[in-house]
Amino acid sequence: MNNNNFLKPLLFVGPHIILFIVFILIPSVYGIYASFTNWNLIGDPVWVGLDNYKTILTDTDSTFYSQFFNGLKNTLLFVVFSVPLLIIIPLLIAVALEHKDLKFTSLFQTLLYIPGLISISAAALVWSLIFNKQLGVANNLFGSEAVWQTTQPYAWIIILIITIWAGIGGNMIIYRAGINGVSKDLYESAEIDGAGPVRKFFSITLPSIRFPLIYTMVMTTAGAFNVFAQPLMMTDGGPRQSTTVLMMYIRDLAFSHGESIAGLASAMAVLLGLVILVISAFQYYVMNRNAA
């Protein structure tokens, strides 16, 4: 009987635990170990202590130093540009969809959500055609003269456009669910007290969806740090490596044409992970404290 009680929950969480251990925990631990080694993916990793970190962080002459900091700078730029937009736009849409007179809300919600379901590579192909100098709508219909992929700031703009297009749906759904959970009584009494829509938004809606907000903020930021496919597909990191994000350098080091440099790549990945961890923790702390 007791035994049975112990087994049942295990059966429910078991599959997840196994998947987590096999695909997340073991690779992460091994990745951290690899970051302290010199490894070409084939032979045995050779322990080199903190050498990889020293090269990346202090050896200013090294290609890897400049790659890491250039990659980190571009990644941070992407985070700074994309995260606020990925929070504010879905939030505005979610609030707008709540309006009493709006018809076909589910239709709009579906239309906005669908892009997030499309594979980012397929979407990037479509978008690069839209911004193609020869064939594209942007140049032919709107008379733009720019070669979007190889001129700044256009290169960043197309990366952001596809990111936002694909990213708003997910957050919007979460905000809608949060807003639906807010008691209608609150709004009604606010109206009786003479609150306008702006006041209601800041005084009722925002505080009520505090936790969805924290959650989406942390997850969107972490996701933005891991950006890879959009710049790879849209600009290939150009012009002059100004859109080459850290994940692209990491992948090139580990899985490019030459012999793999997996140790250094792992060290860069660990450093990126630390940055994400610190920033997420900071966000969580600040938002939670302000909300309390």
Added chain:
Amino acid sequence: MKKGLMILFASLVFVLAGCSGGDENTIQFWTPLTGEDGAYMDELVDAFNETEPEFEVEHVVTSDMYTKMYTVLNSGNGIPDLSIIHADRVTSFVKQGLIEPMTGIMEAQPELNTENYLAEAWEAGNVEGTQYTVPLDIHSNAMYYNKDLLAKYGVEHWLDDNVVTFDEMLSLQGQLEEGQYVLNDALAGWVVLAQIQNLGGDIQQDGAPAVNTPEMEQAIGAIKELADAGLMTPYGEDGYLMFQSGNVLFSTDGTWSSTGHGQVEGLNFGVTNIYAFEPTTFHNRASSHLFAMLEKEERTDEKEQVIGDFLEFIRQNSLKWAEAGQIVASTEVIESPEYDEYMQSFFTSTPEQEESLHIYTYEHYPYVAEAIDTYVGDLIHGEMDLQQGLEEMQKFVDDKVAEGSLDIENAETEETTEE
């Protein structure tokens, strides 16, 4: 209910554990041939299997093949019996002890020898006197020309010696209609690598990578001159497409593109060599698909027998492969009259043409190529200072070579000092 859960659980474990593939009774054959190439290879494999060999060949197209190869070699599970690798991998694979020599196969199949293949393709698999691969093809950089545009600008005579020179192209400066260009920048990195050969340079010196060289500077500088003169399609624009839409005289892409160009209605095109400095010295940077056997202990003699049969079958029957636009490596196929119908037969039409195909086999070539590809666009289009670019490229390769090749001695000292 509980039983159902158990079954679910068990099947999950089974799925996770069952990831290692590999059938005992087939020849597992991995290739990186995605897209149409893979379909042509499928046809060749099917044709071989119809001869009822002892083991059937199972063709597995693997995107990201090299990463997967590292994984299976590491675990020792699911290593393919036969695979196709690129010429520039051979030296490093041999150095790391990842592939087996073809010696046994060649003994069993006497026709698999240097006489029966294009020399450049065969030699790509030879490391210090041992033959590690048998070639399938050479795929080369090639220059397509738009016949109608050549006539329009009255420059058809450029092709008389089969080599278009820098000077010839520069002579059209200022004479082009708006929106038309002499050449595009497709595969610019390969074009640079051809010019280095034309200038008598190399990408290595005494085994060390040599990127920041006078030849590299001259090669990139000369191409930049074409771009500066307004003859090259602008940076970031789709030069391949502009050639297909009939606005570019020359497109420097690959032998395999002939099928794509052929599908464009009204595009009247031909193929020639990559442009050069002098009509007498010309090269086309090439690579090769090579059959190789990854190091695998449990590959039986019987399987090796069938692999030999398969390679011999391909040697005799790879005309199909020409349809994919590749230069077939088997001389028997190349010399057959049917092969002349394919555009790429131009590159094997004379001994001089055959010699123009250059495959880089330098151990660190992949790093050099990566550096060139990363920088070449910014350099030829003047986004970046040439000198600064050359220095960064050299450092890029040097640093990767230093990290990529394990310096065990250093590592061990490090370890002992930490203890």
